[in-house]
Amino acid sequence: MTSTADGAAQLLAISDLHIGYPENRALVEDMRPGTDDDWLLVAGDVAETVADIRWALKTLAGRFRKVVWVPGNHELWSHPSDAVTLRGVDRYEYLVEMCRELGVTTPEDPYPVWEGPGGPVAVAPLFLLYDYSFLPAGCTTKEQGLEYAQGTGIVCTDEYLLHPDPYPSREDWCRARVAATERRLAELPGDLPVIPVNHYPLHRHPMDVLWHPEFAMWCGTDLTADWHRRFRVHTMVYGHLHIPRSTVHEGVRFEEVSVGYPREWSKRSRPPGRLRRILPGEDEQR
Numbered sequence: 001m002t003s004t005a006d007g008a009a010q011l012l013a014i015s016d017l018h019i020g021y022p023e024n025r026a027l028v029e030d031m032r033p034g035t036d037d038d039w040l041l042v043a044g045d046v047a048e049t050v051a052d053i054r055w056a057l058k059t060l061a062g063r064f065r066k067v068v069w070v071p072g073n074h075e076l077w078s079h080p081s082d083a084v085t086l087r088g089v090d091r092y093e094y095l096v097e098m099c100r101e102l103g104v105t106t107p108e109d110p111y112p113v114w115e116g117p118g119g120p121v122a123v124a125p126l127f128l129l130y131d132y133s134f135l136p137a138g139c140t141t142k143e144q145g146l147e148y149a150q151g152t153g154i155v156c157t158d159e160y161l162l163h164p165d166p167y168p169s170r171e172d173w174c175r176a177r178v179a180a181t182e183r184r185l186a187e188l189p190g191d192l193p194v195i196p197v198n199h200y201p202l203h204r205h206p207m208d209v210l211w212h213p214e215f216a217m218w219c220g221t222d223l224t225a226d227w228h229r230r231f232r233v234h235t236m237v238y239g240h241l242h243i244p245r246s247t248v249h250e251g252v253r254f255e256e257v258s259v260g261y262p263r264e265w266s267k268r269s270r271p272p273g274r275l276r277r278i279l280p281g282e283d284e285q286r
Contacts, residue, residue, distance in 0.1 A: 008035070008116070008117045008280060009035050009037035009038055009039075009065075009116035009117065010033075010034055010035065010038045010039075010116070010117075010277050010279065010280070011038075011039050011041070011114050011116065011118070011123070011195070011277070011278045011279040011280075012033070012034075012038055012039065012040050012041065012064075012275040012276065012277055012278065013040070013041040013042075013043060013197070013237045013255065013257040013275065013276045013278050014031075014040065014041070014042060014043070014257055014258075014259065014273070014275050014276065015042060015043030015044055015045060015072070015199070015237075015238070015239025015240070015256075015257050015258045015259070016043075016044070016045040016072065016239045016240065016242060016258035016259050016260050017042070017045065017046050017047070017056060017259055018045060018046075018047065018074070018259065018260070018261060019046060019047045019052050019055075019056050020047050020048055020049075020052060021261065021262050023262040023272075024259060024261075024262065024272075024273075025056075027259065027272055027273030028056050028059060028060070028273070029059070030273065031059075031060065031063070031273060031275070032063060033063055033064050033065070036065065037065050037116065038064055038065060039064060039065055039066040039067070039068065039114065039116075039123070040060055040064040040066070040067050040068070040275070041068045041123065041125075041195075041197045041237055041257075041278065042057070042060065042067060042068065042069045042070070043070055043072070043197050043198065043199055043237055043238055043239040043240075043257060043258075044069075044070050044071055044072025044073075044074075044075065044198075044199030044239055044240065045072030045073065045074045045075065045199065045239060045240065045258070046069070046072070046074075046075060047074065047075070048074050048075070048077050048079040048081070048082065049079060049081060049082040049083070049084075050082060050083070050084040050094070050095070050098070051082075051083070053075055053095065053098070054098060054102070057069060057098075057099060057102055057104050058102050061102050061103050061104050066105060066112065067103075067104045067105065068104070068105040068106075068112070068123055068125050068197060069099055069104050069105070069106055069125065070106070070107055070125045070126060070127055070197050070198055070199055071092060071095060071107075071127055071199065072199040072239065072240060073156070073158050073162055073199065073218070073240070075095060076088075076091060076092060076162050077157070077158070077161035077162055078091065078161055078162075078163055079161060087163040087165045088163045088164050088165030088166065088167065088173070089164075089165065089166060089167070089173075090165070092127070096108050105123075105125060106125060107125045107126055107127040107181075109125075111123060111124045111125070111184075111188070113192070114195070114279060116279065116280070117279060117280035118279035118280040118281060119279065120192065120193075121192070121193045121194065121195055121234050121279065122188055122192050122193070122194045122195070123194075123195050123197065124184075124185060124188075124194050124195065124196045124197065125197045125198075126181055126196050126197060126198040127177055127181075127198070127199075128174060128177050128178055128181060128198055128200065128220075128221065128224065129170060129171075129173055129174035129177055129200075129221070130170070130171075130174055130200060130217070130218055130219060130220050130221055131170070131171035131174040131175060131221045131222075131223065132145060132146075132171055132217045132218075133221050133222040133223070134204050134207060134216035134217050134219055134220055134221075134222070135216075135217060136148050136149070136213060136214045136216070136217070137213070142171070142217075145214070145217050146159075146217075148214055149214040149215075149217065152212065152214055154212045154214050154215055156215065156217075156218040158170070158218055174221055174223075175223070178221060178223045178224065182227075185227070185230075185231045186231075188231070190232070191232075192232070193232050193233070193234040194231050194232055194233050194234060195233070195234050195235050195236075195237060195278060195279075196227070196231070196233060196236050196237070197237045197238075198236075198237075198238055199238065199239055199240050200219050200220035200221075200238060200240050201219070201220055201236065201238040201240075201241075201254060201256070202220070202224040202225070202227045202228055202233075202236050202238075203220075203224070203225055203228060203236075203249055203254070204216065204220065204222070204225065205247065205249050205254075206238075206241060206243070206247060206254060206256060207219060207241075209243060210241070210243075219240060219241065228249065228250065228252040228254075229250060229252075233252050234252075234253070235252070235253040235254070235255055235278055235279075236252060236253070236254045236255070237255050237257060237278060238254070238255070238256055238257070239256060239257055239258035240258065241256055241258065242258050242260035242261070242264050243256055243258070244256050244257060244258055244259075244260075244276075255276055255278060257276040259272055259273055
């Protein structure tokens, strides 16, 4: 096992591992912490099948001091190639129980507190979904947005594979998740900074660089637009967009930490599968 220069524990993050691709699975096989005390935040889209999700999280949980996972849309798909045929809430709860067996923290568990360099800070794994409120320009309803997206040929596979059962719609499931999560975040000590980890960003500004702006409909909700201010957010960790980068919005750092598909990461100059350090920051090392 390698170590950092000063041996300081790190809070690291990654998302969108998509290990159904052999090249991405190999990245996970090679993934190692820098110290024995490193934590790893996994912001969703590990894989589509329960078997692959289990393999990846079990592998990582055996290497890192703590692994924190949140579901992406791909984990929630009822994929025809998956032996587990559960849908909606039942599928999510099945994955939560699997994670608990593996010792992986989920959005249903108490929020752990990082006490290492840059701490203390609460790490809040979130599962919020989306509600089609990130509409394309000129559209005022979900129906108009979907019609526009269909006209461009950009429609998320969620429309066919992500079932909200027993909720009547994905947006209803999203609103229920937002309400429950809002209550939990409000219960945190007011002086404790928070690092929310969610598959989707809490704010719409990262959508500004999408090649297909209509895809934003499947990328979050306006219901969380002020959470980075309300809940003393230190850094917001997310994935989903496959556009790894750092942005700062209203003084808060947003980190997109995805790997993405081989056809995407193979074009980048940086090596794939690189874990993003969230803490300590440059001014927080000790």
